[in-house]
Amino acid sequence: MDNTRRTFLAQAAASLGLMYLSGLTPEVLAQAHEHAKAASRNLDVQPFRFFTPQQAADFEAFAEQIIPTDETPGAKEANVVRFVDFALSEIEPQNKQDFTKALEALNAQAKKTAAQAASFAALSSAQQVEAMKAMEKSDDFGTLKGYVLVGFFGDPADGGNKDEIGWKLIGFEDHFYYAPPFGYYDAQAVKEKA
Amino acid sequence: MSTAPEQRRYKLTDNVDFLIIGCGASGSVLARELSRNGFSVVALEQGPWLDRKQFTHDEYRVQAQNLLTNNPQKQPTTFRKTPADKAVKQPAVIYGRMVGGGTVHFTANYWRFHEIDFIEASKKGAIAGTGFADWPITYADLEPYYTKAEWELGASGQAGASPFDPPRSKPYPLPPMPVKSSGVLFEQGARKLGLNPFPAPVAVISQAYQGRLPCAHCGFCQGFGCEMGAKSSPLPTMVPQAVATGRCEIRPHSYVRKIELDAKGRAIGAVYFDQHGKESLQHAKAVIVASNGSETPRLLLLSKSNRFPNGLANSSGLVGKYLMFNTDTIAQGTFEHELNEYKSIEVTRISHDFYEIDPKFGFYGGGGLSARFLWTPISFSFGGVPPSAPQWGSEYKKYLAKNFNRTMMVMGHGTSLPLADNSISLDDTLKDAWGLPAMRVTYKDHPDDIKAAKYMNGKAMDILEAAGALQTWSFPVGEQNLGYHLLGTCRMGNDPRSSVINSGHRTHDVANLFLCDGSSFVTSGRGQPTESIQALAFRASDRITALAKKGEI
Numbered sequence A: 001m002d003n004t005r006r007t008f009l010a011q012a013a014a015s016l017g018l019m020y021l022s023g024l025t026p027e028v029l030a031q032a033h034e035h036a037k038a039a040s041r042n043l044d045v046q047p048f049r050f051f052t053p054q055q056a057a058d059f060e061a062f063a064e065q066i067i068p069t070d071e072t073p074g075a076k077e078a079n080v081v082r083f084v085d086f087a088l089s090e091i092e093p094q095n096k097q098d099f100t101k102a103l104e105a106l107n108a109q110a111k112k113t114a115a116q117a118a119s120f121a122a123l124s125s126a127q128q129v130e131a132m133k134a135m136e137k138s139d140d141f142g143t144l145k146g147y148v149l150v151g152f153f154g155d156p157a158d159g160g161n162k163d164e165i166g167w168k169l170i171g172f173e174d175h176f177y178y179a180p181p182f183g184y185y186d187a188q189a190v191k192e193k194a
Numbered sequence B: 001m002s003t004a005p006e007q008r009r010y011k012l013t014d015n016v017d018f019l020i021i022g023c024g025a026s027g028s029v030l031a032r033e034l035s036r037n038g039f040s041v042v043a044l045e046q047g048p049w050l051d052r053k054q055f056t057h058d059e060y061r062v063q064a065q066n067l068l069t070n071n072p073q074k075q076p077t078t079f080r081k082t083p084a085d086k087a088v089k090q091p092a093v094i095y096g097r098m099v100g101g102g103t104v105h106f107t108a109n110y111w112r113f114h115e116i117d118f119i120e121a122s123k124k125g126a127i128a129g130t131g132f133a134d135w136p137i138t139y140a141d142l143e144p145y146y147t148k149a150e151w152e153l154g155a156s157g158q159a160g161a162s163p164f165d166p167p168r169s170k171p172y173p174l175p176p177m178p179v180k181s182s183g184v185l186f187e188q189g190a191r192k193l194g195l196n197p198f199p200a201p202v203a204v205i206s207q208a209y210q211g212r213l214p215c216a217h218c219g220f221c222q223g224f225g226c227e228m229g230a231k232s233s234p235l236p237t238m239v240p241q242a243v244a245t246g247r248c249e250i251r252p253h254s255y256v257r258k259i260e261l262d263a264k265g266r267a268i269g270a271v272y273f274d275q276h277g278k279e280s281l282q283h284a285k286a287v288i289v290a291s292n293g294s295e296t297p298r299l300l301l302l303s304k305s306n307r308f309p310n311g312l313a314n315s316s317g318l319v320g321k322y323l324m325f326n327t328d329t330i331a332q333g334t335f336e337h338e339l340n341e342y343k344s345i346e347v348t349r350i351s352h353d354f355y356e357i358d359p360k361f362g363f364y365g366g367g368g369l370s371a372r373f374l375w376t377p378i379s380f381s382f383g384g385v386p387p388s389a390p391q392w393g394s395e396y397k398k399y400l401a402k403n404f405n406r407t408m409m410v411m412g413h414g415t416s417l418p419l420a421d422n423s424i425s426l427d428d429t430l431k432d433a434w435g436l437p438a439m440r441v442t443y444k445d446h447p448d449d450i451k452a453a454k455y456m457n458g459k460a461m462d463i464l465e466a467a468g469a470l471q472t473w474s475f476p477v478g479e480q481n482l483g484y485h486l487l488g489t490c491r492m493g494n495d496p497r498s499s500v501i502n503s504g505h506r507t508h509d510v511a512n513l514f515l516c517d518g519s520s521f522v523t524s525g526r527g528q529p530t531e532s533i534q535a536l537a538f539r540a541s542d543r544i545t546a547l548a549k550k551g552e553i
Helices: A003-014 A016-021 A026-033 A053-066 A080-091 A093-113 A125-135 A139-153 A162-170 A184-193 B027-036 B059-064 B115-124 B139-154 B181-192 B238-244 B292-302 B377-383 B394-403 B447-466 B530-549
Strands: B016-021 B041-044 B077-080 B248-251 B255-261 B267-273 B279-289 B327-334 B349-351 B367-372 B407-414 B423-431 B437-442 B471-474 B513-515
Touching: A053 A080, A053 A093, A053 A125, A053 A139, A080 A093, A080 A139, A080 B059, A093 A125, A093 A139, A125 A139, A139 A162, A139 B377, A162 B377, A162 B394, A184 B181, B016 B027, B016 B267, B027 B041, B027 B238, B027 B248, B027 B530, B041 B279, B059 B377, B077 B423, B115 B139, B139 B530, B181 B349, B181 B367, B181 B407, B181 B447, B238 B248, B255 B279, B255 B292, B279 B292, B279 B530, B292 B423, B292 B437, B327 B447, B367 B447, B407 B447, B447 B471
Parallel strands: B016 B041, B016 B279, B041 B248, B077 B437, B279 B513
Antiparallel strands: B255 B267, B267 B279, B327 B407, B327 B471, B349 B367, B367 B407, B423 B437
C-alpha cells in the first residue's frame, strides 16, 4: 500500500461517521479513492535538460520576484524552475521557442536598466523590480509569469508545487471528497435552519 | 490513452442502418436510442474513448495537452470579426473531443429552455438585420424529451422552485445538490433585491442512481472529467448502454473528412481517417451528423460535390450561418469569512428573473444568473485577482493566500441573436493536420447582445453587493472571439429556403441525411444549451425510428 493510499484511508476513516450522513458511503469513498492523487514527481536532483545554468538563474530570479519567499515559502522552495525545465522538455516542447524569446526579452530589459549587468540575475532586487515593471504589460512578461504560476500552483505530480507549498499557501486541499458544510456561510445557514 | 471495451464490430462494407458522426452530447443519445430500437449503428468519434479512471485533477496537463478538447495545434482555426476582415490564425472554438463530447468536461448546468425561447420572434417581432425566427417546434413538443433527458441521464433539482419555470410532466429524479456558501450568499443578496433565486438544476447525481454512485464533491467539474462517474455525461450512461445492446459500435480516433453520395444523391456512408491516418469508407443506409455546431457545418462544407457545389445539404445557403455563442459575464466578490468554493459542484443557486429583460430598456435579450466559482488553484492565480490589486510580488501572494477561499462569482448567461455574417466556413489557405481546409470563424456580437450582457452583469454586481461583499469587480463585457456554445449553424425550419433541416432533423436536400446537435437551434436560449441538445436528440431518435420503421428513409 503506498503512502498516498494510506493517508487517504486514514483521513476517510477519521471522519467516516459524519460522511456517511452526507451520502459519502464507504462505496463512494472507495471509488473516490481509486483516483487519489498520484505521487509527487521529485525533480530535486534532475539535471537541467532545457535551461542553461545562466537561464535557470535568470528565470529563478524572476520567479522569486513574482512569488517571493517571505513569511511563507515562495517560488524557489516550490521548485518552479525545475518544473519549467521538465514541462518544456516533456509536456510542452512546442513552447520552448516562446519561452526562450521571453527570457531574452527579460535580459534585454535588464541591460536597459543597468547597462553593465551581465543578465537579469545580476541585478539588485530593486533593479529587478524596476526592469519587470517596465515590461509587465508585455506578452513576454505574461509568458514567464504564467509558467511561474503553473509551477507554483500545479499538481505536484508534475514536479512543481513541491510539498504542496502553493496549495498550502491558499488553503486548497486536493482531497477527492468533501462533506458539507463546505464553508462558513452554508454552515451558518444550516445552523439557522436547525 | 484510449480504451475501447468489448463491443459489437462491423465491417466497413456492412451497410449498417445508421452511421452517426460524433459521439458527444447528442450523438451518444442517438446511438443508444437507435440501437435499443433494434437498428445497427456505427458511431465515429474523432477523439479518444477514455475511462473515468483516466481523468485527472491536473489543471496544467488537462489544459496544456488538450486532454478533453480539440487541439489547436492539429486543428487550427482562423478568426475574423466580419467577412470584410482578414481572418487571423487563433483558437476560435473550444469543444469536447472524445467519446461523450463536451458534456464530459461541462459544468453540468442543466436548464430547460422556456416556452418563450421557441416563439420569441413572433411574440416580440422581427429584429432588423437578423435571422431572428420561431422554431418549427414548441416547448410542448419538446417537454416529454426534457423529462426523458433528466430521467435517463440523471439530473438533480427542485421542480417548481422557480416561478419562471415552464410546465413539466415529472419532477427531477434526484433532489438538489447541497447548497454551497456561494449559493447561500447569492440567495441572501437576490432576496434582498426582491428576486427569486432557486436551487440550480444540474446533470450531477446527488444520490445513487441507476447503479452509479453519487457526487463526492471533489470540486473538479468545469473543465474536467468526473472520476466518480457522478456527472451525468453520456460517458457513464448512454455510451455503455448503447454498447450493451450488442448492435452499436463506437469507433474512436475516427476523423471524418467527407460524406459520400451515390448517383441519386443519397448518402452511402462517410470517409474517415483512422488513428494511423488510413482512409476508410464506412457504408450505411443513413447518416446522422452530430459533430457539434462548428464541425457539423464544416463537414457539410467539406462534403461538396458536383451535385452540391456549395456544400452538402446547402441549397438554402445557410449551412454554417447564424452561429450563436451565447454571452457570458463574470462579476466577482470577496467576503469576510471562508467560502471554500473549490469544494463540490460549481453552481448551486441560480436566478431566472432576467430571462426576458424588460423591453422598455430599448434592447432585446435576457438570461440567467448563476452563483459559482470557476477557479482552481492555477486559474485563480490568473483570473481571480481584481485588476486594482498587485499582480505579482509579496502583496499579490498575500492577496491569493487570503482570498482564494473568500471569493465567489456571479455569472450572467445570455442570448445571442442569429446573424447571417456570424458563421463557420472553410479557410482559404490554412489546413489542419489531415490536410483539410481549416475552420474559419466569423463572429461579432449584435449590439443588443452586448447591452443585455452588460445589464445582466450589473445585476450580478448588485447581488454581490447586497450579499455583503467586501469588494466587487467584473470582467469587461465586450465582443467575443472564442466560442464554446456552438449553436444555430444548420437551423431547423419548415421552409427549405430558410433552414437546413426540417423539424424531424432530416436535411431538406438529402432524404437519408440527418443533423442533430447545437447546429439545429433556431435561437440561442439563455446560455445553457446542453439539456436542449440532448432533448432534441431523444426526440430526433423517436422521429427517425418512426421513419425507418415505415421504410421512409
